[in-house]
Amino acid sequence: MSVSAIRRLILTGLLIAIGIALSIANPTFLTMDNLMTLLQEASLTGIVAIGFTLILITAGIDMSIGAVIAITSMICVNFISHTQLPAYIYIPIALAGGCAIGAINGFFITYFKLPEFIVTLATRGILAGLALIIAVKDEQGFVQNVFIEDEVFLSLGETVGPVYIVTIVFIVLAIATQFFMKRTRAGTNIYAAGANPTAARLSGINVDRTLIGTYMFSGFCAALASIFLAARMMTAMPEFGIGSELDVIASVVIGGTPFTGGVGDIWGTIIGTLFIALIKNGILKLGLSPYIQPIVIGGIIIVTVVLDVWYKHHAEKKATLAARRKAMQKEVAA
Amino acid sequence: MSANSKNDLLLECRGIDKNYNGPQVLDGVDFSLRRGEIHALVGENGAGKSTLIKIVTGITNRNGGTIVFEGHEIPVEHSKIASEKLGIAVIYQELSLIHGMTVAQNIFLTKEPLLAGLPFIDIRKMNEMAQAMIDKYGFDLRATDIIDRLPIAQRQTVEILKALSNKASLMIMDEPTSSLTATESERLFKIIRMLKAEGITVVYISHRMEEVYDLSDRVTVLRDGKLVSVLEGEEITPAEIIRLMIGRELTEDESHHKMVKKEGDVVLEVRNLCSEGKLNDVSFKVRKGEVLGFGGLVGSGRTELMRAIYGIDPFDSGEINYLGKPYSPTVEKSIASGYGFVPEERRLQGIMGGISITGNVGIANLDSIASPAGFVSSSKELERAQEAISILNIKPPNPDHLVGNLSGGNQQKVVVGKWLIRDLKLLIVDEPTVGVDIGAKEEMYQTIDRLSKEGVAILVVSSDLPELTRLSDRIIVLRKGRIIKEFTEGVVTEEEVLRAASGIVEGGAK
Numbered sequence: 001m002s003v004s005a006i007r008r009l010i011l012t013g014l015l016i017a018i019g020i021a022l023s024i025a026n027p028t029f030l031t032m033d034n035l036m037t038l039l040q041e042a043s044l045t046g047i048v049a050i051g052f053t054l055i056l057i058t059a060g061i062d063m064s065i066g067a068v069i070a071i072t073s074m075i076c077v078n079f080i081s082h083t084q085l086p087a088y089i090y091i092p093i094a095l096a097g098g099c100a101i102g103a104i105n106g107f108f109i110t111y112f113k114l115p116e117f118i119v120t121l122a123t124r125g126i127l128a129g130l131a132l133i134i135a136v137k138d139e140q141g142f143v144q145n146v147f148i149e150d151e152v153f154l155s156l157g158e159t160v161g162p163v164y165i166v167t168i169v170f171i172v173l174a175i176a177t178q179f180f181m182k183r184t185r186a187g188t189n190i191y192a193a194g195a196n197p198t199a200a201r202l203s204g205i206n207v208d209r210t211l212i213g214t215y216m217f218s219g220f221c222a223a224l225a226s227i228f229l230a231a232r233m234m235t236a237m238p239e240f241g242i243g244s245e246l247d248v249i250a251s252v253v254i255g256g257t258p259f260t261g262g263v264g265d266i267w268g269t270i271i272g273t274l275f276i277a278l279i280k281n282g283i284l285k286l287g288l289s290p291y292i293q294p295i296v297i298g299g300i301i302i303v304t305v306v307l308d309v310w311y312k313h314h315a316e317k318k319a320t321l322a323a324r325r326k327a328m329q330k331e332v333a334a
Numbered sequence: 335m336s337a338n339s340k341n342d343l344l345l346e347c348r349g350i351d352k353n354y355n356g357p358q359v360l361d362g363v364d365f366s367l368r369r370g371e372i373h374a375l376v377g378e379n380g381a382g383k384s385t386l387i388k389i390v391t392g393i394t395n396r397n398g399g400t401i402v403f404e405g406h407e408i409p410v411e412h413s414k415i416a417s418e419k420l421g422i423a424v425i426y427q428e429l430s431l432i433h434g435m436t437v438a439q440n441i442f443l444t445k446e447p448l449l450a451g452l453p454f455i456d457i458r459k460m461n462e463m464a465q466a467m468i469d470k471y472g473f474d475l476r477a478t479d480i481i482d483r484l485p486i487a488q489r490q491t492v493e494i495l496k497a498l499s500n501k502a503s504l505m506i507m508d509e510p511t512s513s514l515t516a517t518e519s520e521r522l523f524k525i526i527r528m529l530k531a532e533g534i535t536v537v538y539i540s541h542r543m544e545e546v547y548d549l550s551d552r553v554t555v556l557r558d559g560k561l562v563s564v565l566e567g568e569e570i571t572p573a574e575i576i577r578l579m580i581g582r583e584l585t586e587d588e589s590h591h592k593m594v595k596k597e598g599d600v601v602l603e604v605r606n607l608c609s610e611g612k613l614n615d616v617s618f619k620v621r622k623g624e625v626l627g628f629g630g631l632v633g634s635g636r637t638e639l640m641r642a643i644y645g646i647d648p649f650d651s652g653e654i655n656y657l658g659k660p661y662s663p664t665v666e667k668s669i670a671s672g673y674g675f676v677p678e679e680r681r682l683q684g685i686m687g688g689i690s691i692t693g694n695v696g697i698a699n700l701d702s703i704a705s706p707a708g709f710v711s712s713s714k715e716l717e718r719a720q721e722a723i724s725i726l727n728i729k730p731p732n733p734d735h736l737v738g739n740l741s742g743g744n745q746q747k748v749v750v751g752k753w754l755i756r757d758l759k760l761l762i763v764d765e766p767t768v769g770v771d772i773g774a775k776e777e778m779y780q781t782i783d784r785l786s787k788e789g790v791a792i793l794v795v796s797s798d799l800p801e802l803t804r805l806s807d808r809i810i811v812l813r814k815g816r817i818i819k820e821f822t823e824g825v826v827t828e829e830e831v832l833r834a835a836s837g838i839v840e841g842g843a844k
Binding site: 202262 | 418
């Protein structure tokens with residue numbers, strides 16, 4: 001069995017075990033309401049995590065995702081407050097905004113060969129500031145929480161049957177992205193660009209274009225999550241999404257996509273997202289302080305990465321020794 | 335004969351010139367390839383083989399001369415991708431494959447078969463096509479194997495398949511057997527002969543004379559950037575190739591110093607050192623003031639031996655005695671007890687390019703320039719740097735100069751200088767003059783000579799045979815991790831060393 005399959009099995013086992021433990025500890029855990037809310041939480045993080053998975057596969061990083069969520073919700077609020085445009089016009093505009101931010105990130109990373117971390121950290125700062133500046137203000141100049149009354153917009157926060165729309169969108173996007181990555185040339189190019197950019201270039205892949213496309217997709221995913229977040233909260237705040245990088249990165253890393261590039265897939269990210277959402281929900285259901293959530297998640301990231309590195313080192317050592325022994329035996333036989 | 339007629343030439347290079355802003359690397363070289371031949375390109379390090387290949391494949395541009403491939407003139411401004419489209423493929427040793435992907439994905443990267451009328455990859459068809467190619471050549475591979483889990487030899491096969499799928503008519507293999515075992519090499523030779531049977535031309539670059547001798551239809555010998563000779567058929571013998579490669583008059587001119595037996599105390603003794611897959615029962619002694627040279631081909635275990643002695647890599651069994659006492663090396667201990675180490679890859683392992691000469695020298699001498707509390711004294715650091723600059727004549731003599739901006743020779747001096755200002759007892763130098771100009775080379779030799787006169791025991795690894803014979807008081811030749819020959823007295827010729835390294839040893843020990 002492959003490493004990633006073992007990993008998934010262990011994670012799924014853990015998910016179920018934690019789920020059982022929680023339903024024993026607190027009977028309100030295993031209610032339809034709570035499970036659907038948990039899935040809704042997971043879906044909001046998960047949509048961003050899908051884009052982030054692709055970024056990690058290219059061996060990059062996108063620190064701007066949280067700020068994209070903030071600015072997108074502010075763009076929507078401004079359209080709602082200052083224009084009469086219908087939702088099906090300004091939502092696509094807001095999504096295009098997310099793509100454009102990704103394109104800018106990608107442009108600086110590829111054209112000027114700047115480190116991904118620096119570029120996206122800079123755009124994060126700029127966007128977080130812009131979100132505050134364009135936020136709707138009251139007469140004294142304080143940021144005003146606008147209550148969204150646009151029904152079309154709010155309908156995005158509702159359910160189909162018991163399932164939230166955002167969960168359905170998450171699942172569809174996950175399947176489509178997984179298929180794209182595994183079954184199209186463009187998807188293959190993303191893996192190749194991450195695993196070995198020089199080899200990819202020599203094979204005729206336009207690595208720069210591939211990277212820009214990936215950052216655009218990441219921006220798109222963050223913008224999409226922002227719209228569902230605002231629809232669910234029925235309001236938008238300029239601090240939306242700021243700090244959500246922690247959950248997103250944790251979900252992707254636990255799902256088995258390493259920072260080294262060339263490896264990873266969406267299935268792992270889905271499981272990772274569910275895992276993080278379950279832990280956060282569990283902390284609340286156990287009556288613990290929500291302030292320990294980031295501490296626990298930070299701890300989980302460290303433990304996962306340590307285990308990964310340790311296992312990889314171990315496996316490599318075993319493999320090289322085995323290969324050498326085999327080669328030597330053959331030599332002797334010959 | 336028709337085989338000699340112009341129409342049968344696949345590639346014809348005439349009068350190729352190349353200089354990298356300075357020394358002439360290639361000087362009017364002619365190089366031609368016939369269709370469906372196996373053509374070996376040989377020469378010592380620095381003879382210009384790699385540069386010639388880089389020009390043919392479009393990685394670098396030539397300064398003069400013409401290249402005609404398949405009847406078409408290739409322009410000076412050429413690119414790797416353009417040359418691949420023409421059908422020129424290079425099989426790299428360390429490799430242009432994408433990790434994490436399957437064999438089939440790698441072979442068909444960017445030209446994956448699609449489902450009819452859809453933009454989706456037809457994975458089944460891709461695997462079938464790949465498997466069909468694999469089966470056709472009888473390779474021991476599966477289309478769905480992940481690249482990472484394959485041994486080097488099989489990855490090489492995948493590279494060859496990738497080139498075949500690009501309809502390559504010329505395949506260039508640069509030292510393809512350097513990391514293969516004997517059986518794997520045999521298998522590769524079979525593949526090369528199969529390619530030949532298909533009408534594909536193979537250019538084969540190797541230091542291993544017996545391979546060149548077995549495989550080649552023709553051999554082009556380069557020396558110092560010039561074409562020496564093209565051998566064909568009966569003319570190809572290992573001895574003749576080696577004679578042409580070296581080319582110089584092998585007399586006792588002053589640069590060939592006579593090896594002498596040194597009688598000083600033993601500084602380092604290595605007994606039965608073994609390391610799985612790298613070193614096999616290596617034993618030797620080096621005495622005070624002795625320069626012990628290590629010859630051998632790339633991959634013969636010389637660098638691995640030095641790393642083990644210095645304490646970078648652990649070894650499986652064997653003993654090391656240092657200054658008469660049993661010693662189990664770690665880098666920290668080695669530095670503290672008078673070792674110096676000048677590593678093989680200067681840029682990667684020797685220097686910190688973005689830091690000044692002072693900083694580079696200081697880092698190996700922190701013990702003597704820092705106070706017990708750990709604060710570095712910048713005046714002492716500067717003193718040390720100036721000492722190193724003046725001993726080694728580093729240019730420019732400015733301690734604040736960034737090492738990355740120095741010439742190769744001066745960078746190497748900084749690496750050596752780090753150790754010189756210590757109480758040095760044993761200096762290990764691995765390929766001391768690669769990428770260094772001739773003037774700096776001579777200075778490096780003088781430094782090594784002087785240190786040995788001062789009583790430092792020195793281990794020199796070099797693939798540059800004149801250098802090895804020039805410096806050494808004794809030469810040990812390694813082959814496949816074993817000591818295969820030791821030259822102790824009198825004058826040793828480059829030819830003798832090369833013969834031993836290639837496994838052509840009197841008495842037939844092979």
